[in-house]
Amino acid sequence: MKNIPCHAILACASVLAAPTYAADSDAFVQAITNGKTTVNLRLRHELVDDQAQSQDANATTLRTCLSYTSAAWHKLSAGLEFDYVAALGSDRFNDTRNGNAAFPVVADPDGADLNQAFLRYEQSGNSVTVGRQRINMGNQRFVGGVGWRQNEQTFDAIRGQFTPSKNVLVDYSYIDNTQRIFGPEKGKPAAKLDSDHYVAMVTWALRPELTASTYGYWLSFADAAALSSRTLGVALTGELKHSDLALDYRVEAARQQDYDNNPVAFSADYHHLVLGLRAAGVRVGVGEELLGADAGAGVALQTPLATMHAFQGWTDKFLNTPATGVKDRYIDLGTKVSGVALKAVWHDYTADTGSANYGQEWNLQASKTLLKRYTLTAKYANYRADTLARDTQKIWLMAEAAF
DSSP states (O other): OOOOOHHHHHHHHHHHHHHHHHGGHHHHHHHTTTOEEEEEEEEEEEEEEETTTTSEEEEEEEEEEEEEEOOOOEEEEEEEEEEEEEEESSBSSBBBBSTTTTTOOOOOOOOOEEEEEEEEEEEEEEEEEEEEOOOTTHHHHHHSOOSSSSSSOEEEEEEEEEEEEETEEEEEEEEEEEOOTTOSSOOOOEEEEEEEEEEEEEEEEEEEEEEEEEEEEEOOBOGGGGHHHHHEEEEEEEEEETTTTEEEEEEEEEEEOOTTTTTOOOOEEEEEEEEEEEEETEEEEEEEEEEETTTTEEOOOOOOTTTTGGSSTTTTTSSSHHHOOOEEEEEEEEEETTEEEEEEEEEEOSSSSOOOOOEEEEEEEEEEEEEETEEEEEEEEEEOOOSOOOEEEEEEEEEEEEE
């Protein structure tokens, strides 16, 4: 085959592109001016009484988040999101950057951060997104945005979401960099992690009673080799309805192994089993989540990219899984009274290997949305230690507004 001169390729490309793109600059300007801008304000006070620390933490912070997404232009759109976290009043807490080590950690450091900056191509339910973006996969147990903290976790990534049929979603991302909640300033824990990750999930919505998903997470951290791992798993979820009763369930199992530059060879199991019954506006559920351990290797399954606050209790005692693993058996109750959403959860934590009882925890929450724009939340967590950490209580009072 003869080589085609570069100038000929460029000339052909310019001729083809001219009528399609150059002639519709007005449409491009319209896509920019018709974009959507949102502002989200979140004011929160967090009180932490951790018996391992000499003083209580009192943190009042305000997160201001400004987002913009353009309208589509030739099926292309762009998005930007900035946030600014400000500590109000005295810094009587350890935000991981202010040096207040005598206080418990409230990981909401001051500063402005670029959360998202991406380009997206979208057509017929399929999309490709390139740039810094929020990636939430499934229930966020392995990959999520850590939305509870004031500065979210986002990723420099290429993400493709495809629908080969109306009930199948293929979600695949390559992640080059992880922007963590501890930024924007450098320090410990690291504000970002150099990443070489491949994460994928395929979901089949077979019927309302059954959704099946399978996933694979290949995580390689250049500067945190002990966190590099491969996790493969499957999950079945759904809801069965009869008259005024509804039964929901989750059956999930996975296995994690060392991957790439991890210096330790290990294998650990994961499972999450949930059964819930809803009747007369009240849901009662029971569950068991296991993050297993490899006793021979002395390590346990880890989830470094997860939205971990949503799992294993709100005092966050298991952000790093103990070497003997953790089994969390829990009971939860939820309802709504006069428009106020109420939730209560009780956890019992034990080791996967050995016979250690780590402790128990109560979680309570009340939340109400006003005028579809404002949300008020009160939240309480109480961890009673047996063999892991120390007794800890946390209280949150929060007000949010979205415009």
